[in-house]
Amino acid sequence: MSQLRVYQTEAIVIKRVKLGEADRILTLYTPEKGKIKAVAKGTRRPISKLGGHVELLTHSQLLIARGRNLDIITQAQTINCFMPIKNDLNRLSQGLYCAELVDVFAAERIESAETFHLLRDTLERLANSKTGAIALRYFELQLLNYLGYRPQLQSCTLCNRAIQSDINYFSSCQGGIICSQCIHEEIASRRLSLNALKVLRLWQNCDYATAIKININEELAKELEDVLRDYLKYLLEKQIKSTAFLDMLKVKLVGIDN
Amino acid sequence: MEFTNTAEPIARLIEEFNKLPGIGPKSAQRLTYYLLQSPPERVEMLAEAIKGIKQSLRLCSVCLNITDSETCIICRDNNRDRSRICVVEEPADILPLERTRKYRGLYHVLHGVISPGDGVGPDDIKLNELMRRIQNGGVTEVILATNPNLEGDATAMYIQRLIASSQIQITRLARGLPFGGDLEYADDVTLSRALEGRQSF
Ligand SMILES: [Zn+2]
Numbered sequence: 536m537s538q539l540r541v542y543q544t545e546a547i548v549i550k551r552v553k554l555g556e557a558d559r560i561l562t563l564y565t566p567e568k569g570k571i572k573a574v575a576k577g578t579r580r581p582i583s584k585l586g587g588h589v590e591l592l593t594h595s596q597l598l599i600a601r602g603r604n605l606d607i608i609t610q611a612q613t614i615n616c617f618m619p620i621k622n623d624l625n626r627l628s629q630g631l632y633c634a635e636l637v638d639v640f641a642a643e644r645i646e647s648a649e650t651f652h653l654l655r656d657t658l659e660r661l662a663n664s665k666t667g668a669i670a671l672r673y674f675e676l677q678l679l680n681y682l683g684y685r686p687q688l689q690s691c692t693l694c695n696r697a698i699q700s701d702i703n704y705f706s707s708c709q710g711g712i713i714c715s716q717c718i719h720e721e722i723a724s725r726r727l728s729l730n731a732l733k734v735l736r737l738w739q740n741c742d743y744a745t746a747i748k749i750n751i752n753e754e755l756a757k758e759l760e761d762v763l764r765d766y767l768k769y770l771l772e773k774q775i776k777s778t779a780f781l782d783m784l785k786v787k788l789v790g791i792d793n
Numbered sequence: 794m795e796f797t798n799t800a801e802p803i804a805r806l807i808e809e810f811n812k813l814p815g816i817g818p819k820s821a822q823r824l825t826y827y828l829l830q831s832p833p834e835r836v837e838m839l840a841e842a843i844k845g846i847k848q849s850l851r852l853c854s855v856c857l858n859i860t861d862s863e864t865c866i867i868c869r870d871n872n873r874d875r876s877r878i879c880v881v882e883e884p885a886d887i888l889p890l891e892r893t894r895k896y897r898g899l900y901h902v903l904h905g906v907i908s909p910g911d912g913v914g915p916d917d918i919k920l921n922e923l924m925r926r927i928q929n930g931g932v933t934e935v936i937l938a939t940n941p942n943l944e945g946d947a948t949a950m951y952i953q954r955l956i957a958s959s960q961i962q963i964t965r966l967a968r969g970l971p972f973g974g975d976l977e978y979a980d981d982v983t984l985s986r987a988l989e990g991r992q993s994f
């Protein structure tokens with residue numbers, strides 16, 4: 536069977552590395568093909584037809600030619616450049632974090648339209664939200680759903696009994712909750728507050744409009760962030776690179792803009 | 794590429810040339826055979842020149858540009874305006890700016906750019922050195938001339954935050970349509986910034 540030499544696809548640019556003098560290899564996330572790689576020629580020169588249409592965190596319509604080794608982008612037109620993300624350091628660091636998560640979790644050429652839509656919608660949400668904290672947590676939980684790492688939050692991962700007590704633990708290696716009867720020192724786990732458990736359960740199953748209706752104080756926000764980050768790190772078996780910058784912005788430059 | 798029928802030193806030089814930017818296998822062969830036929834003194838001079846760039850060069854103690862002495866030729870020039878610092882990513886970025894003959898201030902070379910997805914943060918580039926220069930006083934304007942792409946913008950925004958509370962004027966090179974470019978191909982970010990930065994004509 537012969538394949539078409541060119542194909543069209545929507546894509547969000549989630550990573551790019553330099554190639555030779557003026558080219559780049561892009562990692563793209565597409566609705567129909569999942570994660571793919573393609574070369575964008577000449578994009579590091581000021582006069583480039585592709586230019587900003589294939590910049591990181593840009594949603595574009597692409598025409599791609601199949602190559603012997605790597606496919607080559609021949610045309611690009613921006614659908615959404617998420618301008619507020621590009622113009623604000625906090626949002627930019629959050630957008631890059633989402634892109635990195637998709638890149639490190641998604642295998643190449645495994646289709647997941649939900650993941651594409653989640654990434655697109657999350658970038659849109661980050662562009663429009665002030666702090667982005669809920670958008671990020673919601674993104675992490677949904678991404679875990681789509682990729683098959685949905686944490687078990689309804690019943691104890693060891694005894695399978697429904698969660699009853701107010702005191703529970705989250706274990707990354709168990710992939711969910713451990714009840715107070717099953718907990719023992721040999722399992723790496725962290726105490727999870729009842730509020731955090733309730734919020735995580737809700738976010739796992741609700742739409743985004745419902746998710747943002749909840750009021751979350753700073754302490755709870757921090758707990759949710761820590762639990763999910765630990766779990767993601769455990770699954771990846773490594774640090775997520777862009778979190779360092781995300782944290783740095785919070786600590787060093789807090790309060791300078793909103 | 795394999796050079797199984799070529800003497801080892803020739804094959805090695807062809808391979809080395811081939812690694813250089815803009816030099817393909819054909820050009821690499823031509824250069825190698827040209828040198829093979831050149832007088833020994835010429836080859837010696839070239840070899841010395843190549844070695845020289847690594848042996849005698851270091852970073853300017855002020856702006857971190859590449860130099861062969863304590864400070865670079867720009868920082869040594871007493872006619873330059875010492876109250877302005879133009880921040881660039883790489884030493885190679887200074888040359889095109891100098892060619893314009895429009896700028897008479899000093900530079901600061903970051904030797905990199907903030908790239909969170911690659912794990913390159915503010916501490917991995919020469920940002921502390923810039924902050925020290927600014928804290929030493931006498932600076933009235935910092936011109937951010939990092940590349941007009943995501944990492945260049947991130948770096949510029951980060952520096953802007955670091956020095957926003959001071960009295961120093963912070964400017965960014967105007968972003969707009971490239972000369973010789975075509976409006977039709979301009980992306981949304983470039984176009985909207987070009988519109989924002991439009992000037993009376
Ligand atoms: Zn249990």
Ligand SMILES: [Zn+2]
Binds near residue numbers: 853
């Ligand atoms: Zn200097």
